[in-house]
Amino acid sequence: MATSSSSDTKFLLTEADMPPAWYNILADLPEPMSPPLHPGTGQPAGPDDLSPLFPMELILQEVSTDRFIDIPKEVQDVYKLWRPTPLYRARRLEQHLGTPAKIFYKYEGTSPAGSHKPNTAVAQAFYNKVAGINRLVTETGAGQWGSALAMSGAFFDMEVKVFMVRVSFEQKPYRRALMQAWGASCIPSPSQETEAGRRILQQEPDSRGSLGIAISEAVEEAVTRSDTNYSLGSVLNHVMLHQTVIGQEAQKQFELADTYPDVIYGCVGGGSNFAGLILPFMKERIDGKDIRIVAVEPTACPTLTKGTLAYDFGDTAQSTPLMKMHTLGHTFMPAGIHAGGLRYHGMAPIVSKLHDLGLIEAQALPQTAIFEGAVQFARTEGIVPAPEAAHAVRAGIDEAVRCRESGEEKTILIGLSGHGNFDMAAYDEYFAGNLVDYEHPQSEIDEALSRLPTVAG
Amino acid sequence: MATSSSSDTKFLLTEADMPPAWYNILADLPEPMSPPLHPGTGQPAGPDDLSPLFPMELILQEVSTDRFIDIPKEVQDVYKLWRPTPLYRARRLEQHLGTPAKIFYKYEGTSPAGSHKPNTAVAQAFYNKVAGINRLVTETGAGQWGSALAMSGAFFDMEVKVFMVRVSFEQKPYRRALMQAWGASCIPSPSQETEAGRRILQQEPDSRGSLGIAISEAVEEAVTRSDTNYSLGSVLNHVMLHQTVIGQEAQKQFELADTYPDVIYGCVGGGSNFAGLILPFMKERIDGKDIRIVAVEPTACPTLTKGTLAYDFGDTAQSTPLMKMHTLGHTFMPAGIHAGGLRYHGMAPIVSKLHDLGLIEAQALPQTAIFEGAVQFARTEGIVPAPEAAHAVRAGIDEAVRCRESGEEKTILIGLSGHGNFDMAAYDEYFAGNLVDYEHPQSEIDEALSRLPTVAG
Numbered sequence: 001m002a003t004s005s006s007s008d009t010k011f012l013l014t015e016a017d018m019p020p021a022w023y024n025i026l027a028d029l030p031e032p033m034s035p036p037l038h039p040g041t042g043q044p045a046g047p048d049d050l051s052p053l054f055p056m057e058l059i060l061q062e063v064s065t066d067r068f069i070d071i072p073k074e075v076q077d078v079y080k081l082w083r084p085t086p087l088y089r090a091r092r093l094e095q096h097l098g099t100p101a102k103i104f105y106k107y108e109g110t111s112p113a114g115s116h117k118p119n120t121a122v123a124q125a126f127y128n129k130v131a132g133i134n135r136l137v138t139e140t141g142a143g144q145w146g147s148a149l150a151m152s153g154a155f156f157d158m159e160v161k162v163f164m165v166r167v168s169f170e171q172k173p174y175r176r177a178l179m180q181a182w183g184a185s186c187i188p189s190p191s192q193e194t195e196a197g198r199r200i201l202q203q204e205p206d207s208r209g210s211l212g213i214a215i216s217e218a219v220e221e222a223v224t225r226s227d228t229n230y231s232l233g234s235v236l237n238h239v240m241l242h243q244t245v246i247g248q249e250a251q252k253q254f255e256l257a258d259t260y261p262d263v264i265y266g267c268v269g270g271g272s273n274f275a276g277l278i279l280p281f282m283k284e285r286i287d288g289k290d291i292r293i294v295a296v297e298p299t300a301c302p303t304l305t306k307g308t309l310a311y312d313f314g315d316t317a318q319s320t321p322l323m324k325m326h327t328l329g330h331t332f333m334p335a336g337i338h339a340g341g342l343r344y345h346g347m348a349p350i351v352s353k354l355h356d357l358g359l360i361e362a363q364a365l366p367q368t369a370i371f372e373g374a375v376q377f378a379r380t381e382g383i384v385p386a387p388e389a390a391h392a393v394r395a396g397i398d399e400a401v402r403c404r405e406s407g408e409e410k411t412i413l414i415g416l417s418g419h420g421n422f423d424m425a426a427y428d429e430y431f432a433g434n435l436v437d438y439e440h441p442q443s444e445i446d447e448a449l450s451r452l453p454t455v456a457g
Numbered sequence: 458m459a460t461s462s463s464s465d466t467k468f469l470l471t472e473a474d475m476p477p478a479w480y481n482i483l484a485d486l487p488e489p490m491s492p493p494l495h496p497g498t499g500q501p502a503g504p505d506d507l508s509p510l511f512p513m514e515l516i517l518q519e520v521s522t523d524r525f526i527d528i529p530k531e532v533q534d535v536y537k538l539w540r541p542t543p544l545y546r547a548r549r550l551e552q553h554l555g556t557p558a559k560i561f562y563k564y565e566g567t568s569p570a571g572s573h574k575p576n577t578a579v580a581q582a583f584y585n586k587v588a589g590i591n592r593l594v595t596e597t598g599a600g601q602w603g604s605a606l607a608m609s610g611a612f613f614d615m616e617v618k619v620f621m622v623r624v625s626f627e628q629k630p631y632r633r634a635l636m637q638a639w640g641a642s643c644i645p646s647p648s649q650e651t652e653a654g655r656r657i658l659q660q661e662p663d664s665r666g667s668l669g670i671a672i673s674e675a676v677e678e679a680v681t682r683s684d685t686n687y688s689l690g691s692v693l694n695h696v697m698l699h700q701t702v703i704g705q706e707a708q709k710q711f712e713l714a715d716t717y718p719d720v721i722y723g724c725v726g727g728g729s730n731f732a733g734l735i736l737p738f739m740k741e742r743i744d745g746k747d748i749r750i751v752a753v754e755p756t757a758c759p760t761l762t763k764g765t766l767a768y769d770f771g772d773t774a775q776s777t778p779l780m781k782m783h784t785l786g787h788t789f790m791p792a793g794i795h796a797g798g799l800r801y802h803g804m805a806p807i808v809s810k811l812h813d814l815g816l817i818e819a820q821a822l823p824q825t826a827i828f829e830g831a832v833q834f835a836r837t838e839g840i841v842p843a844p845e846a847a848h849a850v851r852a853g854i855d856e857a858v859r860c861r862e863s864g865e866e867k868t869i870l871i872g873l874s875g876h877g878n879f880d881m882a883a884y885d886e887y888f889a890g891n892l893v894d895y896e897h898p899q900s901e902i903d904e905a906l907s908r909l910p911t912v913a914g
Contacts, residue, residue: 005473008471008472008473008537009472009534009537009538010472010537010538012469012471014465014469015465015466015467016462016465077466077548080465080466080467081466081467081545081549081838081839081840082839088538091534092538092612110567111839112835112838112839112840112841112876113839114878151839154835154836154837155549155837155839173881173885174631174881174882174885175881176885177881177882177884177885177888178841178878178881178884180884180885180888181832181835181836181841181877181881181884181888182835182836182841183836374638375638378569378611378638378639379611379638379639379640380611380612381538381569382538382539382568382569382570382608382612383538383569384569384635384638384639419569420638421571421635421878421879422878422881424630424631424632424634424635424638424879425631425634427634427635427637427638428630428631428633428634428637431634431637431638
């Protein structure tokens, strides 16, 4: 059988081509990361501070500076249910735009959960199972992370409970059914089941919820139940690590396509899909390669473009370690946009560090623009993008249009992190003309930033 | 890069391995098919009778006895957006069942519409476009066909209108949004927009609709508008033909897997996914190969297991040519099960012929059993099957369990025609314990069969 050639639409790898290890950017950063701090003492948090939440193997990955960390066979076996994922050349979109640019997209929607999230969910479930843990609790925004962990729990015969941000729970009822199909339970957050949830509901009975609140609830349950660990779908170093299979595959696929990206666009919420795609390329950027890397976020939650780099809590109830990250403040409540997965006040410390070092750029887009781009994409390439992924799609289309005007023959890579099959209610609202472009007034952002914790040193 | 090996989970082909032609079983049938008859005269229907509905190229394919018909480059280019589709070895399901059988599934859910339907939708849109037609009208049950044609219309810049069976329109609201994302319009059937629809609504204002009624509406609109052609997603010979890319790919993939199926299970509604998978294998069966082929249908619409082989109309309003097929009678109204794509009174003439010749078997399954199998599949293999495809899944699981008991090391092939991402409301009802197993009383079937048209000769 022939292998892929540069005239193909999809650049495919076989299972034998799958990366045997995750790539760890901590081995190659020009300067070290700032350590997480204990929320009580303000001192650097050690393994013992994290062990009520995570198994030791993941804690070690969180701080490791080894360049490569082997992917266990059991995790690889599950990856093979949908990996390697395809890299597409968007020939129809290029033609439609009349651009001289070459547009590529790396598509993570082939996983049964429909997004990149299982890349880390499977690994986390596995390491917990090996450590003797049979019950996981987590939070989810749009439901992509919750679905991914639900599926991974099924594969390793574990119980999974998901606190889902209430606004998404209501917008996306079928996500709950999906989690249930994989055997997990899913409840709207804030809930009456935790101290953190009850406190919020007392202050604001109609709370739409937020990822920050849902994290507080999940963390509280993990800390108070010895049979239960917590699992986080983004932000942390080990999550970024697990996602690097995306970028490593893409690099091999660009060899088949006989080109190399000049610019990469990925959407950012907590940062994991973006990091997974760009970190392997970032190594080459650090080594001197000329490549632009752009994080695209919603104007309704402008963490990189309007937030600040500071130590902050990962959650609303101030129960997580303090992390040095771009943040809008842990009390910031993002508007109820449809890209629920991007409604997070903070940004992964690794992504924040890269931004601080000037190695990545950031831009923000309003939601009507991203749906416009998504529909253009669907009508040319077929795939209906998830609203989150549509941020990268729109930014990539804008770049291709600029190339049409300038005549530049750039190679553009878009991170298409998932499909929109569970987001059709959002498309429905878009077609009905009911979508609003939220932009928080600066005073609201300043107010949240004024509540950042004070950290000595 | 290495190619697939027999220890893989997925057996993948490259775009260069795609079949260059569709396979036409009419070249190899042991005896010829009975011709369609004109609904008015009862005489064999000629090309002129079909030309108000279809472009000449499709009419010629309908009667061709050429063994292979080349796939146009424009159609192949679109196929490459998701084809070749993977053949999976269901290693996790095998392990869970403790069976010595090897279970494989050919997965068509990688298309952006989520099923096998685009294989013919793209071809039909193309041939219409080439013939100067810019507007297509069709019907859809569960919405898979309507979505596929909507997407295909977008690729060839055509207007698409879809009459959707009302019970499915209400059960699956996001299917409509999906069709809209691809630029099509979708209305519930029976509607006030056609004579056929108005007649039904007058008799039964709360009609749940059926594929038979929706076909009548679509055909009426195509016949009465000269700028519009009709497109059918199943039943007809040219539709079966276009779907044979599935089975041809699977044959090549079994070479990679170094085995060959002993038994194949596919679900049947109109018969197209089943035919597409099995026809290339049927050629080998006719040539003497020992292979069992089983069509699985719902007990709520038992066309092969309780219907009769006779000339009948394809629709309720008696507007289509008469076809010699297995049928429950064109007035039969199947119960409102969730496998909307299988709610059709007739069966493709080709599939009916193969059944009549004893070359395929048929079995019927109730819907709670198929959801039970689907959940077992989802929790081991990840993919949540569409309720239609779940019929084949459940039958395949039952076979694997029999192998566990008998010790037989059979190779089982399941046709997994689509995913259930748009069917989560059905899973929700299943989990809530609200699903009912419909079985029509024999008297109801006899009553519908008594209204079959009388055909001379």
